[in-house]
Amino acid sequence: MTDHSADLSVLAGLLAGSLTTDPDVLATYSLDESEHRPDGAALALVRATCVDDVVATMRFAHERGIPVIPQGARSGLSGGACAVDGCILLSVKAMDRILAVDEENKTVTVEPGIINLDLKNALRPYGLAYPPDPGSVALCSIGGNIATNAGGMCCVKYGVTREYVREITVVLADGTVTRLGHRTVKGVAGLDLTALFTGSEGTLGVIVEATLKLVPLGPDPLSALATFPSVTAAASAVSAYMRTGATPSLLEMMDGTTVGMIQDMTDFGLDATVGAVLIMQSDATTASADAEAFADIVQTHGAVDVAFADNPDDSEMLVAARRSAQTAFEHHAQSHGGGQMLDDVCVPRDRLAEFCDGITRIGKETGIQVAVIAHAGDGNTHPSVFFDNDDPASVTAGYDAFHRIMGLGLELGGTITGEHGVGALKAEWLATELDEGNRRLHRSIKDAVDPTGILNPGKMLSHL
Incomplete structure (x- = not known):
């Protein structure tokens, strides 16, 4: 591998932001929130503060064949932002401004580093809302949300990130700046490259600006909580409730x-x-009636009890409990x-209950503790496997359970990732999920957009 460390002063001189090679800083930025460890040592970290910084970094890297790992808040759970050997870590976290709010056309234009919750709070005085609502809403950035096509708790009614991305500005591998999409409600000029780049996990380009669709801010939602003797019973009740045509703004499941x-x-x-709980939330004007209808359905499908949060504060407390699940998992794992x-x-x-049964079986067969949370209304589950990092046998069993759960999902007609992305942890499984024609299309697109393969290597597309 060529040593490019002597050239870094050239790049540093081109930046409005900063460049560092401090080993401790690089070690911190080489990780995301996943269990994946870096595949080698990073060469440098660039903290971009403007589009020109990203352009300069990509041109520098392209000319020398240096890998570039785009990063936002590094809150990902699939290893998508982790370092590879000899790479430049390109952080756009400091590019966090709201550039324009268009009240008439209900759009907002932002830089990629803005935190999802900060954007939501900034839009409230305008009477507008940005619906995509990942569980890590207080931590994750809009650029990262677009890169992974993030979903979250409100997808059951409002859909995923892709449905709100009107236009993006992207810096390509060679430093070219291009604008994809359109700000208008309709537009079919050319291929839908905005949708292509949404969910591409930094393998096709670096997102430096986005114009997003907004919706009117709705009334404070109301919630109901139902308890069940088992997670399978709760999953069966989800199918029964959604078959009625209900449109909750949130329908979440947690096992016991x-x-x-x-x-x-x-x-x-x-x-x-x-054994399990369901949390249903409605932000419609019929919220009280929606809660009653939910209670009627789930009580006839195994619910032991149903409780109502009849004011916004209590309703938010239920959602806060659900949002705390990943923190609780981390707390449990540490001990x-x-x-x-x-x-x-x-x-x-309609396969959710069968999937939950299979998770229970996998946990027993591997001897691994598995806890389940789910955006149950759209079938997106987050089984969490726990193991002892100091026990090689436990680590092996933990990874076995993790991979068997993905295999089970595919057997039931599902997908290996609903919203967290493929990253490094699931790259080999993407090749399993896609057929050869699909894999060939992915390879061709990657080769056309990033012919030298410098953008986020070793991640989503590496096994295709």
Whole structure:
């Protein structure tokens, strides 16, 4: 490998932002929130503060064949932002401005580093909302959300990130700046390259600006919580409820293991003895009636009890409990060997109960503890496997369970990732999910857009 360290002063002189080679800083930025470890040592970190910084970095890297790993908040769970040997880590976290709010056309134009929740809060005074709502809403950036086509808790009614991306500005591998998409409601001029780049995980270009569709800010939602004797019963109730044509703004599931971990960390007033809970939320003007209808359906499909949050504060407390699940998982893992991986398998809703049964079986057969949370209304599950990092046998069993869960999802007609992305952890599984024609299309597109392969190598497309 060519040593490019002497050239870095050239790049540093071109930047309005900063470049560092400090080993401690590089070690910090070489990781995301996944269990994946870096595939080698990074060469440098560029903290971009403007589009010109990204252009300069990509031109520099392209001319020398240096890998570039685009990064935002590094809150990902699939290893998509982790370092590879000799790479430049390109952080756009500092590019976090709101550039324009168009109230008439209900759009907002932002830089990629803005945090999802900060954007939501900034839009409230305008009476507007940006619906995509990942569980890590307070941590994740809009650029990262677009790069992974993030979903979240409100997808069941409002859909995923792709449905809100009107236009993006992207810096390509050779430093070319291009604008993809359109700001108008309709537009079919050319191929839908905006949709192509949304979910491409930094393998095709670096997103430096985005114009997003907004919706009117709705009324405060109301919620209901139903308890069940088992996660399978809760999953069956989900299918029954959604078959009625209901349009909840949120329908989340947590198994009893998850509820227990949450209660161990923070007392949300949940019953840790239940088999599973469903949380339904409605932001419609008919919210009270929606909650009653939910109660009627789930009680005839196995619910033991249903409770109502009849004011916004109590409703938000229920959602806060659900949002705390990943933190509770991390808290539990720290005191039980340190190993934890959150899967992201999405299955058809009518196979959800069967999938949950299979997870229980996999946990028993591998001897691994598995906790399940899910955006149940759209079949997107997040089984979390726990293992002891200091016990090689436990680590092997944990990874076995993680991979068997993905295999089970594919067997049931699902996908290996509903919203977290492929990254490095699931790259070999993408090749399994896609047929040869599909794999060939992916390879051809990658070769056309990034012919030297410098953008995020070793990740999503590496096994195709």
